[in-house]
Amino acid sequence: MSPTGRFITFEGIDGAGKTTHLDALEQAWRQAGHEVVRTREPGGTPLAEKLRGLFLHDAMDPLTEALLVFAGRRDHLQQVIEPALARGAWVLCDRFTDATFAYQGGGRGFDLNVLGTLEHWVQAGRQPDLTLLFDLPPAVAAARLSAARQPDRFEAQDQAFFERVRATYLARRAAQPERFVLIDAARSPADVAEQIRLAMVERGLA
Ligand code: TYD
16 A cells, blocks of 8 residues: 655634644654654745745736746645655645635735636646634734734735735635634634644544
8 A cells, every 4th residue: 555645734814823833733743753744835845945035025917926836836746745745744834725826816816717727737636635724813913923024025915915815715715614624813822722733633633
């Protein structure tokens, strides 16, 4: 029997507090003896990390933005994600294609059908096994982002942009309820950690 890995993604608006919980889950899985590949998008390979720099900081039109992020995703899937899953690793990815639908589709208003076509070409049917969606009101998320931080092109957007991003994430979840776990990210870090722990136990991913 060939090994099958697990592909888990974390999603949510900027300031939702994903990082602490990604760190904790990565550590828990390592302690349980799994091979863990922790990665992120945009990025995850040398080429895709170069594209990330352009994507986050250079002005461009929405189609260019979508093509760049999918170009990086193609490389990431081929170089890192697919080989890891084939050897049975557990892949933990900070953002994936749901972010493209939410930010480029919802936030920027780019055509969701075109994004669906790109998703189909680039991913050849690959989808995360499970997606943790960190959900909270944009005003709460904005207050959490450090004032000292130099915002990238997305973090610099106004609250209405993040309302659209949030609504699009929630619509993705409504369309594919079995793939998503909704995390109430407005709660305390301890409470969020417990929501994640329970979701993982329920799905045999603890
Ligand atoms: P992230 O790595 O979460 O930011 P940071 O490391 O600064 O916390 O994500 C980078 C930004 O890119 C984030 O604002 C969301 C955006 N993004 C898109 O617009 N489309 C995408 O497909 C992805 C993966 C991210």
